[in-house]
Amino acid sequence: MRQVPNARSEFTTGARAFVPLSMSIIPFGVVCGAAASTAGMTPLQALAMSWVIFAGSAQIAATQLFAGGAPLLVILATGAIVNLRFLMYGASLAQHFRSLGRRWQVTIAYLLTDQAYALTVVHSTQHPERQDHLHWFYLGLAGATWASWQLATIAGILLGSLVPPSWSLDFIVPLTFIAMVVPLLGDRAMSLAAAAGGLASVLLVLPLKLNLIGAALIGVAVGLSAEKLRVEA
Amino acid sequence: MSTVGSGPTGDLLVWSMIIGIGAATFVIRLAPIALLAHLELPRWLKQALRYVPPAVMAAIIAPPLFFAGGEPTMSPDLPRVAAATLAALIAWRTRSTLWTVVVGMLALWGLQAVLG
Numbered sequence: 001m002r003q004v005p006n007a008r009s010e011f012t013t014g015a016r017a018f019v020p021l022s023m024s025i026i027p028f029g030v031v032c033g034a035a036a037s038t039a040g041m042t043p044l045q046a047l048a049m050s051w052v053i054f055a056g057s058a059q060i061a062a063t064q065l066f067a068g069g070a071p072l073l074v075i076l077a078t079g080a081i082v083n084l085r086f087l088m089y090g091a092s093l094a095q096h097f098r099s100l101g102r103r104w105q106v107t108i109a110y111l112l113t114d115q116a117y118a119l120t121v122v123h124s125t126q127h128p129e130r131q132d133h134l135h136w137f138y139l140g141l142a143g144a145t146w147a148s149w150q151l152a153t154i155a156g157i158l159l160g161s162l163v164p165p166s167w168s169l170d171f172i173v174p175l176t177f178i179a180m181v182v183p184l185l186g187d188r189a190m191s192l193a194a195a196a197g198g199l200a201s202v203l204l205v206l207p208l209k210l211n212l213i214g215a216a217l218i219g220v221a222v223g224l225s226a227e228k229l230r231v232e233a
Numbered sequence: 234m235s236t237v238g239s240g241p242t243g244d245l246l247v248w249s250m251i252i253g254i255g256a257a258t259f260v261i262r263l264a265p266i267a268l269l270a271h272l273e274l275p276r277w278l279k280q281a282l283r284y285v286p287p288a289v290m291a292a293i294i295a296p297p298l299f300f301a302g303g304e305p306t307m308s309p310d311l312p313r314v315a316a317a318t319l320a321a322l323i324a325w326r327t328r329s330t331l332w333t334v335v336v337g338m339l340a341l342w343g344l345q346a347v348l349g
Binding site for chain 1: 246249252261263267279280289290292321325337345
């Protein structure tokens, strides 16, 4: 039964790896589309967020800041800080994709998400013999993620305006993030970073909607300190 | 201090925001893949970046539990805090976004109906 891995089979394997992820990505995309559209963006703008930015957390943060009347510079800085984590993913993927041409690197970079990164690393650890076709696995997985994200955004744009506010569907945003953050909390330093970020976001009173940036920096500082104390203890 | 309103507004603001964040995000995504093929990020930066997701996500989760309806208040919105706590337990047990969202929403609606 064992087939020799080739580009097409790895692409299919990658696309199939998306199926369980779709349960989290599709609802999140619907939320992003609905939030952008209820914040007052045109359908074209709401959809452009999903294919130009293609990063749910930054899209939600930017949408909320836009709805709250934050200045452009704060929105841009917040979006960039929320996405800084991609530096870490890219640095880790770079060793796998260093021999690829520029066009592949640009495609891989554009499609990079938390999920594509995590599953690609898992796949490459489990199947070191398929290393030569890892970029095809990535393309199948990240391509399926991209297409579903766009369709989910469209669904959100269409549905967002139909649902009355009394249904409290905005609550799906924190719920989606709870589902993403809870699995990270196995480690004490990570839990402390989350606790500090959450507390600071509520208690900090910063001008110009700088709260998210301030809270993120405090959370990172607390996480690092906790790690340092643990190492020294 | 207050520069709000002096920047672009309306359509121009939205497009500047989309293109600006999109461009910054693309550079952040591409730079390490294109440039770091043989280099390593400094250790302190790698360590710091690990804590960005939990800190940012918690900072996105917390305010809507207090600021229901968009109005800043210092008192927690009881149904929302209770529903979020239940959702966190479900997330811990099931690791499923779908179940977390479904149980959290049902809990919120139930609590809102009961507590008015």
